[in-house]
Amino acid sequence: MNNFFALLKQNGGQHARLLAGPVLILMVMAMMILPLPPFFLDLLFTFNIALAVMILLVAMFTKKPLDFAAFPAVLLFATLLRLALNVASTRVVLMNGHKGPDAAGQVIEAFGHFLVGGSFAVGLIVFVILVIINFVVITKGAGRIAEVGARFTLDALPGKQMAIDADLNAGLIGEDDARRRRAEVSQEAEFYGSMDGASKFVRGDAVAGLLIMVINVIGGLVIGVVQHGLSFSEAGRVYTLLTIGDGLVAQIPALIISTAAGVVVSRVATDEDVGQQMVNQLFRNPVVLYITAAILGLMGLIPGMPNLVFLLLAAILGAGAWLMQKHQNEQVQQATEPNDEVLAAADSAASEASWNDVSMVDPLGLEVGYRLISLVDHAQNGELLHRIRSLRKKFAQEVGFLPPVVHIRDNLELKPNDYRILLAGVEIGRGTATPGQWLAIDPGGVTMKLPGTPTTDPAFGLPAVWVDVSMREQAQIAGYTVVDASTVIATHINHLLHRHGADLLGRQEVQQLLDHVGREAPKLVEDFVPQTLSLSLLLKVLRGLLAEDVPIRDMRSIVETLAEHAPRILAPGAVQPGQEAGELLAVLRVALGRAIVQQWFPGEGELRVIGLDARLERVMTQALTSSGALEPGLAESVLTDAMRATQFQEEHGDPPVLVVPPILRATLSRFLRHHIPQLGVLSNAEIPEERILRVTTIIGQSE
Known part of the structure; x- marks a missing residue:
C-alpha cells in the first residue's frame, strides 16, 4: 500500500509538471476573454x-x-x-x-x-x-x-x-x-x-x-x-x-x-554565481578600498559638503579594508608556517640513517610549482588528477599495456607556474602553466593577434599565448585552439607517454600482458616463455615495436607469430649473435602490416608515400652489405632529401611515410627516427596486397 501511494505521488508530480504549460495558456486566454x-x-x-x-x-x-x-x-x-x-x-x-x-x-x-x-x-x-x-x-x-x-x-x-x-x-x-x-x-x-x-x-x-x-x-x-x-x-x-x-x-x-x-x-x-563574482572581484583588493576611503574622506573635509555622510562611509570602507588585509595576512602566515608534520620530519632527519631513508625512484613522476598545486590537490578536486587517470586508460586502450602510475609531488625549487615530467627520476619534459588562464595555440592560419603572455605549446612546440578567460571565445573564433592549464599539462604527459612508450614497458608489464592473454587463450602461452622465447628477448622485441609507434594491442597475433618463427630464427647458426631481436621484429612487422598501414592511412584509399631512387637503393644496399653502415656523405644527402620529402608530404596533406626494401628498413628507420620523428619507415613486405601504392616524391632523384 505504501508503494502504491508513493507511485501515485510520483506520477501525480509528473502529471502536474506536464500540465503546468497548458494551465498557464488557459489562464492567459481566460484573462483576455473573461x-x-x-x-x-x-x-x-x-x-x-x-x-x-x-x-x-x-x-x-x-x-x-x-x-x-x-x-x-x-x-x-x-x-x-x-x-x-x-x-x-x-x-x-x-x-x-x-x-x-x-x-x-x-x-x-x-x-x-x-x-x-x-x-x-x-x-x-x-x-x-x-x-x-x-x-x-x-x-x-x-x-x-x-x-x-x-x-x-x-x-x-x-x-x-x-x-x-x-x-x-x-x-x-x-x-x-x-x-x-x-x-x-x-x-x-x-x-x-x-x-x-x-x-x-x-x-x-x-x-x-x-x-x-x-x-x-x-x-x-x-x-x-x-x-x-x-x-x-x-x-x-x-x-x-x-x-x-x-x-x-x-x-x-x-x-x-x-x-x-x-x-x-x-x-x-x-564556478561562481553573479553575486559571488561581484563581491569577490569588487572587494578582494584592500588597496582599492583604502584609496576609495581616502577620496571620500577628502571630500568630507570640504566645507559645505555633507561631512557626516562622507566621513562615515570613508570610515566604514577603511575599516573593511583593514579587516580584509588582516585576514589575507593571516592566511599567508598559516600557509608559510611549518605544521606538525614538517616539524616531525625535521626531528626525524636528526636521527640515525636507516634503510627506510632509501627511496625508490618512481617510474613516472610529475613535479609542480606551488601555484599548480590546486590542479593536483585531492581536497580541491584537482581536475588534472582526473585527466591523468583518463589518459592512462586511453593509452592502455590504444597502445596495449597499462603505463605506470604518475606520482605527483610539489617542488619548491621550481618556479611557481613551472612543472616537469620525470621518467625514472630523469627529466624528459618541462613546461609552464597558468591556472585561471587559457592557452591559445596557433595551429597556423589564425586571423588576429591576441593580447597575453607569448609562449610555446610544451607538447608540440607550436607558438601560443596565455590569455584571460574573457578572451577564450574570441580566440576560438580567430582560429586558435584554446585549452586550460590542466589540459596543457595532461596533453604534454600524453605526448611523452607515447614518445617514451618503449622505456615504460618493463619485465613486469610484459609478464602481466602474458598473464592477460593466458586467461583468454591459456594453451597459446603455456609453453611460450621461457621454452620458446625468453622473457628478456620478448621484452626487447616489444620495445622495438613501441619505439617505432607500433601498438602491441594485438598481443595474441604477436605471440602466435613469435611462436611460429622463433624456433627457426633462434636455431644455432640461423642468424648472427645479437641480431635475433631485429629478425623477430622484422617478422612481427610483416605480420602486423595491415594494422601498421591502417595506422598511417585510415580507410581504403591509395597510399601516397615517399620512395627511394633505384640507384640510391642499390648504393645503400651495397654499403650495408659490405660495411653495415652508411658513409657520412651519403647519410647527409639522404637526410636532406628525406626532410624535403617529409615537408612535401605535409604540405599536400599526406602522411610522411617512406617505403623501402626490407633489407634497408631497420637501418633507415633508426637513422631517420632521431632526426625526423614524424617520418615513418615501412618495408614493401608490410604493405597489404589489396592496397594501391602511389609514390608522390622520391629521395635521391637528381633534379
Missing part, C-alpha cells in the same frame, strides 16, 4: 510580481547560462501573462473606473496612490521613466549582448567541436564526456539564439505598455465624460490614476524580468 473580479486581479498581479522576483533570483544564482536554459521560454510566458493582465485590468478600469479608486482592485489603487502620492502627473513621469529605463537601457543592452553572444557562439562552434575531438583523441576525456560536451556546445548555441529572439518580446512589451497607457487614458476620458456624466477634470483624475497604477504594477515586474535577461546573457561563466 471579465475578472478585482480580488482575482489583485491575486494575479501579486503572482506576477512574485514570478518576476523568482526569475531574477534564479538568474542571479546560476553559474552558467545553460543552468537556466528554460529562460527564453519563461520570458515568453511571463510576457504573455503580463499582457493578459493588462487586457484584464484595462477592461475592469474602463468598466468600473467611475465607481472609485478601488474599482480595479487594491493593488492598482496602492500603486496609483501610495507609490506616486495620488498625483497623476508624478505617476505619469515615473511611468515614463520606468519605460525609458526598461526600453532604452536594459532591454536594448540585453538584446545587443544576446545578439553578439549568439553570433560569437555560432562562429566558435567549429573550434569548440575541434577542441572536444582533440581531447578525445588525446585520451583526456572519454566517449561519454565528449558526447556530453558536444551536447552542451549545441545547447549553448541554441540558447543564445533563443535569447536573441526572446529579447524582442521584452522590447515589444515595453512599447505595448506605453501604448496601453495612452489608450486607457483617452478611453477613460471618453467613457467617463460621455457614458457616466463625469466632468472632464474628474474623469481625467480618476481614470488617469487607475491607468497609471495599472501601468506601474505591470512595468515594475517587466523591469525586473528585463534585468534578469541582462544578467543571464551578460555574465561570464565561472
Whole structure:
C-alpha cells in the first residue's frame, strides 16, 4: 500500500509538471476573454510580481547560462501573462473606473496612490521613466549582448567541436564526456539564439505598455465624460490614476524580468554565481578600498559638503579594508608556517640513517610549482588528477599495456607556474602553466593577434599565448585552439607517454600482458616463455615495436607469430649473435602490416608515400652489405632529401611515410627516427596486397 501511494505521488508530480504549460495558456486566454473580479486581479498581479522576483533570483544564482536554459521560454510566458493582465485590468478600469479608486482592485489603487502620492502627473513621469529605463537601457543592452553572444557562439562552434575531438583523441576525456560536451556546445548555441529572439518580446512589451497607457487614458476620458456624466477634470483624475497604477504594477515586474535577461546573457561563466563574482572581484583588493576611503574622506573635509555622510562611509570602507588585509595576512602566515608534520620530519632527519631513508625512484613522476598545486590537490578536486587517470586508460586502450602510475609531488625549487615530467627520476619534459588562464595555440592560419603572455605549446612546440578567460571565445573564433592549464599539462604527459612508450614497458608489464592473454587463450602461452622465447628477448622485441609507434594491442597475433618463427630464427647458426631481436621484429612487422598501414592511412584509399631512387637503393644496399653502415656523405644527402620529402608530404596533406626494401628498413628507420620523428619507415613486405601504392616524391632523384 505504501508503494502504491508513493507511485501515485510520483506520477501525480509528473502529471502536474506536464500540465503546468497548458494551465498557464488557459489562464492567459481566460484573462483576455473573461471579465475578472478585482480580488482575482489583485491575486494575479501579486503572482506576477512574485514570478518576476523568482526569475531574477534564479538568474542571479546560476553559474552558467545553460543552468537556466528554460529562460527564453519563461520570458515568453511571463510576457504573455503580463499582457493578459493588462487586457484584464484595462477592461475592469474602463468598466468600473467611475465607481472609485478601488474599482480595479487594491493593488492598482496602492500603486496609483501610495507609490506616486495620488498625483497623476508624478505617476505619469515615473511611468515614463520606468519605460525609458526598461526600453532604452536594459532591454536594448540585453538584446545587443544576446545578439553578439549568439553570433560569437555560432562562429566558435567549429573550434569548440575541434577542441572536444582533440581531447578525445588525446585520451583526456572519454566517449561519454565528449558526447556530453558536444551536447552542451549545441545547447549553448541554441540558447543564445533563443535569447536573441526572446529579447524582442521584452522590447515589444515595453512599447505595448506605453501604448496601453495612452489608450486607457483617452478611453477613460471618453467613457467617463460621455457614458457616466463625469466632468472632464474628474474623469481625467480618476481614470488617469487607475491607468497609471495599472501601468506601474505591470512595468515594475517587466523591469525586473528585463534585468534578469541582462544578467543571464551578460555574465561570464565561472564556478561562481553573479553575486559571488561581484563581491569577490569588487572587494578582494584592500588597496582599492583604502584609496576609495581616502577620496571620500577628502571630500568630507570640504566645507559645505555633507561631512557626516562622507566621513562615515570613508570610515566604514577603511575599516573593511583593514579587516580584509588582516585576514589575507593571516592566511599567508598559516600557509608559510611549518605544521606538525614538517616539524616531525625535521626531528626525524636528526636521527640515525636507516634503510627506510632509501627511496625508490618512481617510474613516472610529475613535479609542480606551488601555484599548480590546486590542479593536483585531492581536497580541491584537482581536475588534472582526473585527466591523468583518463589518459592512462586511453593509452592502455590504444597502445596495449597499462603505463605506470604518475606520482605527483610539489617542488619548491621550481618556479611557481613551472612543472616537469620525470621518467625514472630523469627529466624528459618541462613546461609552464597558468591556472585561471587559457592557452591559445596557433595551429597556423589564425586571423588576429591576441593580447597575453607569448609562449610555446610544451607538447608540440607550436607558438601560443596565455590569455584571460574573457578572451577564450574570441580566440576560438580567430582560429586558435584554446585549452586550460590542466589540459596543457595532461596533453604534454600524453605526448611523452607515447614518445617514451618503449622505456615504460618493463619485465613486469610484459609478464602481466602474458598473464592477460593466458586467461583468454591459456594453451597459446603455456609453453611460450621461457621454452620458446625468453622473457628478456620478448621484452626487447616489444620495445622495438613501441619505439617505432607500433601498438602491441594485438598481443595474441604477436605471440602466435613469435611462436611460429622463433624456433627457426633462434636455431644455432640461423642468424648472427645479437641480431635475433631485429629478425623477430622484422617478422612481427610483416605480420602486423595491415594494422601498421591502417595506422598511417585510415580507410581504403591509395597510399601516397615517399620512395627511394633505384640507384640510391642499390648504393645503400651495397654499403650495408659490405660495411653495415652508411658513409657520412651519403647519410647527409639522404637526410636532406628525406626532410624535403617529409615537408612535401605535409604540405599536400599526406602522411610522411617512406617505403623501402626490407633489407634497408631497420637501418633507415633508426637513422631517420632521431632526426625526423614524424617520418615513418615501412618495408614493401608490410604493405597489404589489396592496397594501391602511389609514390608522390622520391629521395635521391637528381633534379
